[in-house]
Amino acid sequence: MSKAPRSFQTIWVDKDVAERLLPFSGHEICSVFGERGFYGILKSMDPYLRMTFITGVSMLTKTSIFSGLNNIRDITMSSKYSSICGVDTDDLEKYFSEHIEHLSKLDEYSSSTNLCDEILAWYDGYSWNGKTRVINPYSLLNFFTEERFSNYWYASGTPKFLLDLIKTREEGYANLQNLDVGEWALDSFDIDNIEAEPLLFQTGYLTVKEVLPGARPPVYIMGIPNYEVRVAFNLHILAEFTEKSGSFTESAHRRIKAALEVGDLQSMLVIMRSLFASIPYELHIKQEQYYHSIFYAIMNLLGFDIDAEVSVSGGRVDAVLELIDKVYVIEFKYEHCEKDAAPEERQRLSEKALTGGMKQIRDRGYADKYAGSGKTVYQAAFAFLGRDDVEMRMEILLR
Secondary structure: OOOOOOHHHEEEEEEEHHHHHOOOOOOEEOOOOHHHHHHHHHHHHHHOOOOOOOOOOOOOOOHHHHOOOOOOOOOOOOOOOOOOOEHHHHHHHHHHHHHHHHOOOOOOOOOOOOOOHHHHHHHHHHHHOOOOEEHHHHHHHHHHHHHHOOOOOHHOOHHHHHHHHOOOOOOOHHHOEEEEEEEHHHOOOOOOOOOOHHHHHHHOHHHHHHHEOOOOEEEEEEOOOHHHHHHHHHHHHHHHOOOOHHHHHHHHHHHHHHHHOOOHHHHHHHHHHHHHOOHHHHHOOOOOOHHHHHHHHHHHHHOOOOEEEEOOOEEEEEEEEOOEEEEEEEEEEEOOOOOOHHHHHHHHHHHHHHHHHHHHHHOOOOOOHHHHOOOEEEEEEEEEOOEEEEEEEEEEEEO
């Protein structure tokens, strides 16, 4: 067999890495100054390359760094490769049966009705065509190794740049669920004007839930893939927006959960005030959606079934929170109030917001669809005058 071309023996790495690899023989170590150099080198190796597979966070084919490599094919959304980057759900019991059987005998999982369903809820859900779904292999293998559920993949990297981007969104964070995103949006990536939706998809925080039938070009319905991503992402959203420690936010959402389970919204209000008061002034956005975003993150962290911007016959409800025996129909109102405003002015603005919120719930029949559910329905209006002023008014509709 003839000797392989010299190009196959060349490894291209960053300059600092090259210096550390020099003692190793058998390969030529070269340094690459930036991405442009790397892609340009690949282009020059065309005669020696049979297949090159490049993975990474973002698809940057439309940017100038790819000017040296313009013949690549993006297979992200190709149905032929929909299961290439994960463990197929049908293979879970086929290839990991020994691990599942071992775990099912442990005290921690012995009472679990279906351990496979729990695994899928935590780590499944990634899809590029809305049909084929795969399990995150990194999280799955760590779960079997550590023998406990945890946020393995999310803990492998801190999405600080994503959180900073979301904080600048005036429209808030709550509407990042059930997004309809056109193919053109996913195919574009302006490094100087980054949009949250394609970046969240490319980094794994959103996945394809459904492809709208008949749409040309395709339109994708996006959502958070699984429990691991939802809990970890919302915890970081809450901690980033309020700049509180993880232990503080975890304690807060445990107490809010206990209050909601017994219908004690006043206790929940006290906890929420402490969270909102911790928002730095420079992060404060004088819009209703900002507070809506934080509330939505809190509720998601608790594992509650909360829907944002719920459509009913009379309009769109800001938030609906359903428990086993209770339904909370919630409207948010924001009124700008100067920091040094007199108490009388604060009271006037608060009353205006609360009255307006409750009137909107009643007049538009936001709670009507839940009246015959057999659950106790709570109608609540939250008034935000600023980061230090949160008030609430509530009515209970008996079953």
